[in-house]
Amino acid sequence: MDLVIRDVRVIDGSGGASFRADVAVDDGRIAAVVREGDGERPTARRVLDAGGLALAPGFIDMHAHSDLALLRDPAHEAKAAQGVTLEVIGQDGLSYAPVDDRTLAEVRAQITGWNGDGCDIDFSWRSVGEYLDRLDHGFGGEGIAVNAAYLIPQGTVRMLALGWDDRPATPAETERMRELVAEGMAQGAVGMSSGLTYTPGMYASDAELTELCRVVGEYGGYYCPHHRSYGAGALQAYAEMVDLTREARCPLHLAHATMNFGVNEGRAPELLALLDAALDGGADISLDTYPYTPGCTTLVAMLPSWASEGGPEAILARLRDDAVAERIRYAMEVEGADGCHGVPIEWDAIEISGVFDPALAGYVGRTVARSAAERGESPWETARRVLIEDRLGSTILQHVGHEENVRQIMRHRVHTGGSDGILQGDKPHPRAYGTFPQYLGRYVRELGVLSLEECVAHLTSRPAARLKLADRGLVRTGYRADLVLFDPDEVAAGSTFEAPRTLPVGIPYVLINGRFVMEDGRRTDVLAGRTVRRAPAD
Numbered sequence: 001m002d003l004v005i006r007d008v009r010v011i012d013g014s015g016g017a018s019f020r021a022d023v024a025v026d027d028g029r030i031a032a033v034v035r036e037g038d039g040e041r042p043t044a045r046r047v048l049d050a051g052g053l054a055l056a057p058g059f060i061d062m063h064a065h066s067d068l069a070l071l072r073d074p075a076h077e078a079k080a081a082q083g084v085t086l087e088v089i090g091q092d093g094l095s096y097a098p099v100d101d102r103t104l105a106e107v108r109a110q111i112t113g114w115n116g117d118g119c120d121i122d123f124s125w126r127s128v129g130e131y132l133d134r135l136d137h138g139f140g141g142e143g144i145a146v147n148a149a150y151l152i153p154q155g156t157v158r159m160l161a162l163g164w165d166d167r168p169a170t171p172a173e174t175e176r177m178r179e180l181v182a183e184g185m186a187q188g189a190v191g192m193s194s195g196l197t198y199t200p201g202m203y204a205s206d207a208e209l210t211e212l213c214r215v216v217g218e219y220g221g222y223y224c225p226h227h228r229s230y231g232a233g234a235l236q237a238y239a240e241m242v243d244l245t246r247e248a249r250c251p252l253h254l255a256h257a258t259m260n261f262g263v264n265e266g267r268a269p270e271l272l273a274l275l276d277a278a279l280d281g282g283a284d285i286s287l288d289t290y291p292y293t294p295g296c297t298t299l300v301a302m303l304p305s306w307a308s309e310g311g312p313e314a315i316l317a318r319l320r321d322d323a324v325a326e327r328i329r330y331a332m333e334v335e336g337a338d339g340c341h342g343v344p345i346e347w348d349a350i351e352i353s354g355v356f357d358p359a360l361a362g363y364v365g366r367t368v369a370r371s372a373a374e375r376g377e378s379p380w381e382t383a384r385r386v387l388i389e390d391r392l393g394s395t396i397l398q399h400v401g402h403e404e405n406v407r408q409i410m411r412h413r414v415h416t417g418g419s420d421g422i423l424q425g426d427k428p429h430p431r432a433y434g435t436f437p438q439y440l441g442r443y444v445r446e447l448g449v450l451s452l453e454e455c456v457a458h459l460t461s462r463p464a465a466r467l468k469l470a471d472r473g474l475v476r477t478g479y480r481a482d483l484v485l486f487d488p489d490e491v492a493a494g495s496t497f498e499a500p501r502t503l504p505v506g507i508p509y510v511l512i513n514g515r516f517v518m519e520d521g522r523r524t525d526v527l528a529g530r531t532v533r534r535a536p537a538d
Contacts, residue, residue: 001026001044002514007036008050008485012475013057013464015457023055025481028514033477048509050485056456057473058085058482058512059436060463062288063224063255063418066148067095068115070135075523076145078423081503082436083484085512086147086472086532088418088463091255092226093155093195096123097131098180103160109312112356112393113298114422128152129187132531144529146512147482149467151193151224152184154212155201164311166203174211181215188533190467191221193255196228196237197339198301199308206240210248217250221534222284222466224253230295231261231341231400235270242278242285253466256420257287257409260295260400261343268405272412279414286466288418289409291438293401294497296353296422296429299383300392302345303328304337312392319388329380347372347379349399352386354425356393360386363394364426395425397497407449410439416463430500434493437504441492452488468535481514 003025010033011018020036024044032042061079064087069076079087089095094111096104096118104126108118125131128150138144161176162169169177181192192212196202213223223245227237238254245252259267279285300308300315307318307328318324331337336344348369355364363371363386372382386394409415417439421432431438436459443449450458464473471479484507491506510518512528 001031001042003046003048004042004044005048005050005055005485008053008055010475011054011056011453011456013457013460013473015454015461018054018453023475025511025514028481030475030477030479030481033475052487053485053508054452054488055475055483055485057460057475058484058510059083059417059459060085060467060473061087061419061421061435062253062416062463062466063091063420064089065091065114065420065422068118068121069423070144070146070148070529071121071138072116074139074145074527077503077523078421078433078501080145080510080517080523081507082433083486083507083510084146084436085482085484085510086149088149088151088190088467090151090153090189091193091224093153093193093198093201095153095156097125097128098160098184099126099156100160103156106159106311107156109392111298113300113354113395113424116424117356127187128184128189132188132533135531138527138529143527145517145527146529147532148529149190149532150188151191152181152189154192154194154204154209155198157181157212158200158204164200164309164314166305166309168205169208174208177208177212178215181212182219185216185219185221185534188531189221190534191253192216192223194223194225196225197341198226199305202228202305202338206244210244213245213248213250217248219534220468222251222253223248224255226255229338229341230258231343232263232336233342234259234264235267235274238271238274242274242283246278246283251284251466252286254285254287256295256418257289258295258401259405259409260398260402261341263343264405265402266404268408272408275412275414286414286416286462287409287412288416289406290418290420290431290435291406291410291443292429292431293399293403293406294429295398295400296420296431297396297398298392299350299352299387299394299396302332302337302339302350304331304339315392316388319384325384333380347383351397351399352394353397353427353429354395355386355390357390360390360394361426395422395428397429407443410443410449410458414462415458416466417459428500430493430495430497432495433501434495434504437491437507438493440486440488441506445488445491467532469532470535481511483511485509
């Protein structure tokens with residue numbers, strides 16, 4: 001055998017009690033799990049004495065924004081050091097396949113704040129399959145840092161089929177979108193995502209989305225929406241997605257399922273009751289959350305949808321027009337624009353976390369309200385200037401969450417973990433570097449919100465089941481050797497809002513496909529990650 005991990009506390013991902021065992025690895029898979037006292041101990045070319053450590057399946061990040069980072073950064077320590085062995089990318093309805101030349105340029109400009117502009121990447125692909133092949137090729141043909149699965153981005157599909165128009169799709173355009181989704185699913189995507197507070201995906205009607213979800217369901221995939229409101233209309237937006245996917249006969253996975261803003265404080269039980277009723281009625285639903293209260297997105301996402309019609313250049317033209325800019329301000333500050341989730345924006349809760357133009361670095365780490373006060377101007381004047389000068393590339397933290405809502409939702413029976421980690425910016429959200437150790441350290445060891453065994457199941461077997469991965473998510477003989485060894489007494493997120501790129505502690509070893517990507521707490525040069533593609537529908 002290649003490796004035996006000796007005398008380790010196995011937390012196998014099932015949610016059951018942990019046990020002591022020797023775990024053998026050979027040829028990228030788990031070759032044996034021999035419980036203490038159950039027989040002859042396996043031998044191998046390498047023996048790792050794991051006394052004091054726990055062994056779990058590798059963590060699955062159900063909501064990641066590493067679409068370009070996997071091609072840019074071979075180390076990718078932000079995720080590898082957390083014990084993440086698989087990321088699901090293509091989130092929030094906006095990513096880089098399928099595209100044509102026009103759409104690629106537009107989507108690159110639109111989500112610069114999420115992924116950078118990609119000027120250092122060869123965008124040689126156009127289809128979903130070509131993008132997945134590019135990931136498999138990775139760096140010098142060796143692969144990528146961690147495994148990756150892909151969701152077809154519905155907003156990009158709409159952009160490709162009918163541009164940025166805020167109008168219903170024609171029957172021919174709907175059929176074109178159905179074809180694009182079918183092609184992406186056939187090429188290995190695991191489902192489809194939407195960003196229904198982001199243009200142009202938000203312009204889709206429920207009927208249009210239902211038609212696309214029918215295709216996803218037929219291929220055995222799932223729908224992962226960032227739904228139409230996390231604020232004033234949150235419960236209605238969740239119910240809309242439940243009803244839509246039930247009609248389409250498509251499994252539903254709710255992205256970063258939160259109840260934010262003052263209007264939703266203490267309302268997590270209402271969301272969970274809605275989901276329980278649907279689950280008891282036979283619906284196939286799961287969700288993911290990150291263990292923090294602030295959110296993170298782009299500053300331009302706060303604008304009303306009508307101000308974003310036509311794409312980035314049209315947005316910038318409106319912002320430069322004083323009369324139109326005043327209409328935008330009124331919609332955001334008084335009416336509560338749809339980009340602000342129906343809640344009047346509170347500029348003292350909006351913190352600039354990253355800028356694309358280094359000349360604007362002085363805004364980073366300050367709320368818009370604070371920067372405006374320092375400059376003797378209104379918050380809208382500050383926000384407008386940053387949007388224009390940064391060409392819409394600025395990211396923000398939104399301090400709008402509620403701790404009790406976070407805790408109650410993470411206890412739910414269909415909960416999984418997702419970082420929603422945006423790696424761009426000088427001061428990114430610490431969830432990008434800390435989500436999984438934050439669960440294990442703060443919410444298990446310190447607060448006791450979940451038991452260790454239950455939490456590991458949330459981060460491993462539950463997401464593997466949603467992804468229909470028959471050989472991942474559990475410590476079982478024959479399963480892929482995607483494994484993480486951590487110290488339950490020490491594991492913790494090192495990242496903070498003040499130092500968000502600090503790596504976690506207490507996770508000394510991570511294996512992907514049987515190879516060490518983290519060893520003695522340091523990143524190796526191993527590139528063992530590959531794409532995980534949708535299995536054929538049953």
